[in-house]
Amino acid sequence: MARVLTLTLNPALDLAIRLGTLQPGEVNRAESTRLDAGGKGINVARVLTGLGHDVTVSGLLGADNEAPFVRAFAELGLRDAFIRVPGETRINAKLSEAGGRVTDLNGPGLRIPEHALEALKARLGTLAPGQEAVVIAGSLPPNISPAQLAGLITAIREHGLPVWLDTSGPALTSGLAARPTGIKPNETELEGWAGRPLETAEARLQAALRLNAEGIEDVLVSAGAGSVLWAQRGTALEAVPPRVTVLSTVGAGDTLLAGALHGLLSGWPRERTLRFATALAAECVRHVGVGDPKAVDFEALQHQTVVRNPSTGETLG
Numbered sequence: 001m002a003r004v005l006t007l008t009l010n011p012a013l014d015l016a017i018r019l020g021t022l023q024p025g026e027v028n029r030a031e032s033t034r035l036d037a038g039g040k041g042i043n044v045a046r047v048l049t050g051l052g053h054d055v056t057v058s059g060l061l062g063a064d065n066e067a068p069f070v071r072a073f074a075e076l077g078l079r080d081a082f083i084r085v086p087g088e089t090r091i092n093a094k095l096s097e098a099g100g101r102v103t104d105l106n107g108p109g110l111r112i113p114e115h116a117l118e119a120l121k122a123r124l125g126t127l128a129p130g131q132e133a134v135v136i137a138g139s140l141p142p143n144i145s146p147a148q149l150a151g152l153i154t155a156i157r158e159h160g161l162p163v164w165l166d167t168s169g170p171a172l173t174s175g176l177a178a179r180p181t182g183i184k185p186n187e188t189e190l191e192g193w194a195g196r197p198l199e200t201a202e203a204r205l206q207a208a209l210r211l212n213a214e215g216i217e218d219v220l221v222s223a224g225a226g227s228v229l230w231a232q233r234g235t236a237l238e239a240v241p242p243r244v245t246v247l248s249t250v251g252a253g254d255t256l257l258a259g260a261l262h263g264l265l266s267g268w269p270r271e272r273t274l275r276f277a278t279a280l281a282a283e284c285v286r287h288v289g290v291g292d293p294k295a296v297d298f299e300a301l302q303h304q305t306v307v308r309n310p311s312t313g314e315t316l317g
Ligand SMILES: Nc1ncnc2c1ncn2[C@@H]1O[C@H](COP(=O)(O)OP(=O)(O)O)[C@@H](O)[C@H]1O
Pocket: 185, 186, 187, 222, 223, 224, 225, 227, 228, 241, 242, 243, 244, 246, 249, 251, 252, 253, 254, 256, 277, 278, 279, 281, 282, 283, 285
């Protein structure tokens, strides 16, 4: 199994709220609420450690409400290398309605003192050697610039490590200039990079292949229940997720990325990797929390995942 470092610059406590139908402007009575340590890099770490990898989590964490994170890291067996910053980590509300609609309300996050980013860079200098892959995932805190993110990617790439980036907007655009090895945009994030709507499968395929040509080896484009497109060094595969009943889509993108990285680090063929990652992400949306490869029907979910060549439509496997 591999050693992996995940970086979450803007973690969050996820407040999962289940309710029948949201009545905006009214008093709503929730069926249940649950607070979990979250943020994209931490979710990726959750999945990877569950799959047997040796995972270190780092980034920038509010010192004033760190307890749920510290507890989660200890329970999951994650090595905690977060830099503590003054203040509280944000709380992101996730509303899941009975009909399957999920609404995310994500906070901006903490302002980061300059010395904390310097401390993180110094820590990365000691953490990076010996890792086999680094994942940088999630939004940026309000006063960390996209250029600073690009600087972090460059510094890690200088250690000769593959870097996967999952972010959006200007952070994605700027991060791409530092040539991460892989990215996992959803359709909207890919359109944000392209600067125009990508309405057809062919337009999304061409955009992903263009990113390959610009030096991004792996481009994994997710589109919810629709499909996953994986362009790798100029050739593409596509998967259609199995049909499942949606309870919470939070963590699905993180699960997809972690599942793909697991296959890559395990040296699996691409078709197996894409099938596994797509099915694991579909498993995730059936409940609160990340995808569980030990789910009793996970084998069946993989069988129900269709993997095909997006150019010819030929089904594989
Ligand atoms: N309704 C759904 N049914 C089945 N699988 C889903 C569904 N929504 C998401 N997934 C799985 O989760 C992956 C990531 O979801 P997506 O919404 O595209 O990511 P993100 O959360 O990053 O926007 C999809 O590629 C798919 O495998």
